[in-house]
Each structure stands twice: as structure tokens, then as C-alpha cells.
Amino acid sequence: MAGFLDALKSRCEVVQLDNGRDFRRLGDKADSVPRWLDLEDSAFEQLWEAESDHPATPRELVVYGRRLPVPHTKGSAARFDFERLCETALGPADYITLASSFETFYVDKVPVLLLKHKNEARRLINLIDALCEYQDLR
Secondary structure, X not given: OHHHXXXXXXXXXXXXXXXXXXXXXXXXXXXXXXXXXXXXXXXXXXXXXXXXXXXXXXXXXXXXXXXXXXXXXXXXXXXXXXXHHHOOOOOHHHHHHHHHHOOEEEEEOOOOOOHHHHHHHHHHHHHHHHHHXXXXXX
């Protein structure tokens, strides 16, 4: 494998994408670190309810002339079910628009992704990429 990687590096331009911050290793050291909760964890609902004093309302964004419904918003926070966010025909432009419009995302009902869910996994990766990119710009 090492020989293959050396040959690949000699024939291709290598671009370093690491921004120096690995959110997985920060643990609870910073409030801006994404939080991952188990299905049984009641903190998800508690965090959403504490997000703002205002009630959750739907909102609609426009991406290249298309309407992108956001089912639940509270101030700068948005809440989605995984199905609506990653099992529908959304792409990078949609995720970039979402990431630039909201600071906090709550994604509920995320399933275990198997090989047969590669489209959904790709969309989730695109979403996370957009969120990380905009996190660095803030």
C-alpha cells in the first residue's frame, strides 16, 4: 500500500484539507463542539427546547429558485429528521445554503448507515462538510 501511495503522490497534486482542528477529539472542552446523543438520551429534546424562548416555526429558504423547507427553526437553530435531510434529493448547494443560514443543527432519527445506504451517507458527508466549512468562517 505504501508503494501505491508514493506513486499516487508523485503523479497527483496533494491538497491538505486538515484545518488543524479535529472536533472528535475535543470532547466536552468547548461549547461549539458538536454533540452526539444516544436514542435514549432525553438531552436532545431538552437542548432543543432550551434553544430559544420562541416557539419553533417552519421556514423556507430558496436555493437556485427552488424552495427548501426547514420544518422547525428557533432563531439561528434548525431541526430536521434524518429522512428529510438526507433521504431526499438534496445536494451540496442545499447544504451550503442551510449551513450559511443556521448556526446550530439538530438532526433526529439518524439510522445506522449500511452499504445499501450509500446515497444517504454521501448526503450526510456533504452536509457535515458544509457545516464544518461554515463553522470555520464564523
